[in-house]
Amino acid sequence: MAYADLIINSTSQTLDRMFLYAVPQDLTVAVGDLVQVPFGGGNRHLQGFVMGIRDNLDPDVPADKVKPIQRVLASGLFDVRGLALVDFLRREYLCTHLDALRLLIPRGELTGVGHKYRKILVPGQPIPPDHPKAKAYGVICDFVRESLAEGGVIKAEAVRAGFSASSLQTMIKHGFLQVEDRVEDRYSTVRYAEDGARVLNQEQAAGFRAIVEGDPGTYLMHGITGSGKTEVFLHLVSHMLKQGHDSVILVPEIALTPQMIERVKSRFGRDITVYHSRLSDGERYDEWMRVREGKVRIAIGARSALFLPFRDLRLVVVDEEHETSYKSETSPKYVTRDVAAFMMEQTGGKVVLASATPSMEAFDRARQGQYHLIQLTQRAGQGAMPTVVTVDMRKELRLGNRSILSSRLAAEMEKSLARGRQIILFLNRRGMSGFVSCRACGFVYRCPNCSVSLTKHQGGRLTCHHCGYSQYQKELCPSCGSSFIREFGIGTEKVEQEVRKRFPDAQVLRMDRDTTSHKEAYEEIYNTFRDGAADILIGTQMVAKGLDFHGVDLVGILAADLSMNLPDFRAYEKTFQLITQVSGRAGRGDEGGLVVLQTYQPEAYPVTMAARADYLGFFEQEMMVRQAMAYPPRGDLLAIVLSGTQEAELIKNIQFVAQLLRELSSRYANITVMGPSACLISRIKGYFRQQIIIKGQLTQDFAMACKDLVYEAVRGKDIRVSLDANPMNLV
Template identity: 40%
Template structure:
């Protein structure tokens, strides 16, 4: 007889602790999935074993110990995975089962016994290994000794767009495979990495690679998980969730475009992918490479402090100069009577590119047709009943859509408030930009790449293949087009409005603007000729815009880090957002008041000065729930202390079943909405 301590797969906040069961099967192991009776009705629940014991602990009552029903012989996590899950519960204040679930597969075995293998039959991009530049050789000379010696290390590969960072990643992974070790290649947007996947398939073969992402069916994901867990797979490629792939003996974890916000989970558990990568790699003596042309301010600061080894690649692989970036002051355009979305300069350059057979990318980080609908007579603005934010008009569907919860409404013919016929569409999204582009350049073939056009399976491949095959002249898109696309014939990139990201209420707004301009600009001139970028802005003098135009990361960073230090923002502090929500606004407000009072008491007078709020969240209502929030600015070095305070308050609130509100914490969120 064995005794096992398990975590129950149960959504209730009141069961987030270990429960002990008897197990008659002596083969039970740590990490194993088991089925146990739970609660008064002894309903059979899934659970995961964290500890196997020969005897009960002295405080346990043998009479109250229930017996496990059965074991799952296929699903078993390693000790390292369990330890990482426990690390997550402490680090992100999530429930243990939420952390464990990151490591477990969705879906179930195929009833027919047939293995579902995504990308089966694809050959990939074959060819000889590329010759390395001197900078690539120096990068590998610094990284590979760590792989060969099985020595843990962190590297920031700061390479300009088109500098050949992917080839460095592949050489590092090849060294891991050669030494019978495994590797994880993380990308910010899996659906846009067809080119990377093809290169990996061509170099390493499809039989050695698993691709994990959210677009896989549950059954496909289950089978991929089993292939990895059995040891059939050496390399896993995927978006952030692939960091939890059930690999052992991890030699390298690589985060391509490490600055991307998608590496921070916005769903429970709200983890930071880089932190999980470091935790897992360290357990096996593996390395972590964070690669980017525009590193996050936090990562670059850590490199300055010596936590990351910084490796610079300053030239493009093909030796072509970085694109010429020109800014256009849209205030002057308006003063000159130009009310078009295209400045005179951008219009002329688009026409010239098309005439010379070069393709164009137009970037506008706002989807939809217009950004809001308003009545010109009474000022009414159409808002989502569930979320309280402006709904966006989509002309193709003739619907207004909430971009937060997905709710759709018919377009009103009359103002719902005053009955006026003077309803007008304001602002511009990618859908309207596509329409205006077609009018301005009627002979050009256009396509749009945003969340609305890629929702159907296979649509993104069709759009990108058409552009690669030059069936499309102008590609219009949101920030998706700035993520790693590599097309040799793109001669011009037009950034329609750099001010959208610059004016968001976020301390990272300048950083996001610099990154978006630089990354979007990086899509130009990746072939034999130098590219050209036009940045339209109402703030041409802003340091994020001028530094991006000059391809000068260092100048941007020096200005930005001074601002962060002066205001006490990350990397000099951790920002902790505490959100309280309820179906009733009065309950949400009362819950926020109680949470604030308990936090201030726990923090004490001095530390409580760092608590800002409480007030309705910028998105005051989401999915029918009212939201209040407060921000706790945690000075550097005090995170364990502050999280212990928040954890104690959370537990106190959860323990009182009379409370009619939910509370969650997001540490260093990328959005405070």
């Protein structure tokens, strides 16, 4: 008799452990299978993942008490390497087995999603030459036969092509045509014009050779904006293909996938998988199956593409490595570059991190020799780095200019439009305004479910960007009846409104979360602007990430210091990165470019150093602060957030948890427990939020002990727990 160790498909924290089941002799069960088992006193039918197979029971386990597996629901969802990855994720990011396992399988697998079938026509038995309609039927058979190369046609499609429905039905009846179930492919088959590899310049070629000839491990490609980092890793992908290995190219935003898809498919053909959160469950299932069946060797996508079941993955490219979207916001709250490094360590592969503004953690590791550092200091084409002009908006106010656009930026926009060039305007806040308030009594429209103000959008709609709550602004203040109720701050919608008014003949596009809600929106906006059908692109940080438009000669950064004043130890780093990245969108063609950087704090070092594109200077200055405060990468953080609908009960419980954590940490040196305190956003979707921050040199064992302590302390209580090792922000 064989036995299997299972993880039950349940989100209950108490079930996050192995359960032993017997494998009946008439069943073939292996690691990675999804099985159905009887569970609990009522023998409920639950699903379980097979994590191990053994031949014997432990001496203290009676064989008659071990229940049998009932049936296999799916086979080979993960392999032994998947088990090692699950264990790594659990220990590094304090998640459950199930949280980690769900990264490895297509989401639809657990809800019954499978292949989609369609009933296509296929040629049947030969048509007798003397049949009265042999010629007409032969034409139909030829059409059906030719269609098979493109996936076949159903009966209705043949009718739309001009063939008689009655003729088709008669042919089916007599066996000249047959109806067959075929899997319908739910993935893009768009073709692009072939584009050969570009010749690498001296710096690019040196970087390529360093990676190809170097040892397995992680490589940080630090190159200025426009230095041709993408071309280097496309050459690396080509090299891997020739060696018979698989590659994954990760991008931080879905907005970047249309551009990357076009470049990769035009280079390597259309048999490439595209994998991200905007795909339906069915589309994700089909892409996952294509990879498992070995039909594709290259994947492009967001961070989830890292976990596709490639057989021989040896190259992972993390483009725009510094982006915070590479840190998952749901459990497991993993860091993509570190998971990729673990995976490539298991297979002897290589990770390439590419960025003009690497994260502090990545560049620090490169400086210490943990990563191989590759520097690209020149732009790949003829274009030079853009000229950056800083505008002090305090002076603009003193001169009476209360517009969103400084006089310098407005004048440069006039010149750029007159030359027939394109413009990008960046503001990292969507909507019409930051909030709406009454100047008479101080009333502010707030979300009833979250501790945030509502953001005004066009049409007077006020929306919460956390829970989606919406209402309409009234003409008079709901509190005091005053008419002095006004909007404060600006958002991308307000910018669009003013730009259209100031430049009525210009074609204007806006790219933010509101304009890209449907699946194809990113690609539509990208293609429109790339093809020159629009003059001005207004956007949030979506426009800052790697987009390559050769027609852009002017970039306006409308509020460079918007992110600098957030209560977040990474605020300066994010500000420097955003300014540098957005600035890099200008001057990518043969002509030069100009960046107008509007700020109320022109003397702040993230602003001055970004204006000079001085990454090393910024890194050194910021590292002094991190060192003094023991913040990452010079120390570790563990954020423990408890949330619940009853605020008093929540506070009582988190105070108890904090007391236990202080007792635990007292056994370790250089560890500080801070809090508890309300989160920056103290209520989201009706749940009050309190947090404890632990700071110091935190070992994996200590973090696991904290996890066990917290869950044990709140067991049986209506309280949610979130654990985040080295969080990207503290909100």
